[in-house]
Amino acid sequence: MALQEGKTYSWCLCGRSKMQPLCDGTHKDIYLKITQRPVRFTVEKSKDYWLCNCKQTKNRPFCDGTHKNKEVQEATNIKV
Numbered sequence: 001m002a003l004q005e006g007k008t009y010s011w012c013l014c015g016r017s018k019m020q021p022l023c024d025g026t027h028k029d030i031y032l033k034i035t036q037r038p039v040r041f042t043v044e045k046s047k048d049y050w051l052c053n054c055k056q057t058k059n060r061p062f063c064d065g066t067h068k069n070k071e072v073q074e075a076t077n078i079k080v
């Protein structure tokens with residue numbers, strides 16, 4: 001995803017956003033009882049970045065390859 005230096009982004013942590021991997025505010029719906037909040041972040045350089053979509057990365061909000069693990073693929077139905 002192309003990200004711009006100095007701009008603040010909100011990475012969806014709850015997994016319910018329809019604008020993945022970014023937050024669309026769905027976590028605020030009181031009826032969904034979502035406790036996770038988005039991860040706010042900036043980048044130091046304007047360029048393309050790999051953002052995590054499986055939500056299992058240990059380097060939020062960036063992809064660390066965890067989606068390739070068998071357990072994550074089975075749980076999320078992600079095909080690599």
Ligand code: FES
Nearest residue numbers: 012013014023027
């Ligand atoms: Fe998922 Fe905001 S919609 S954190």
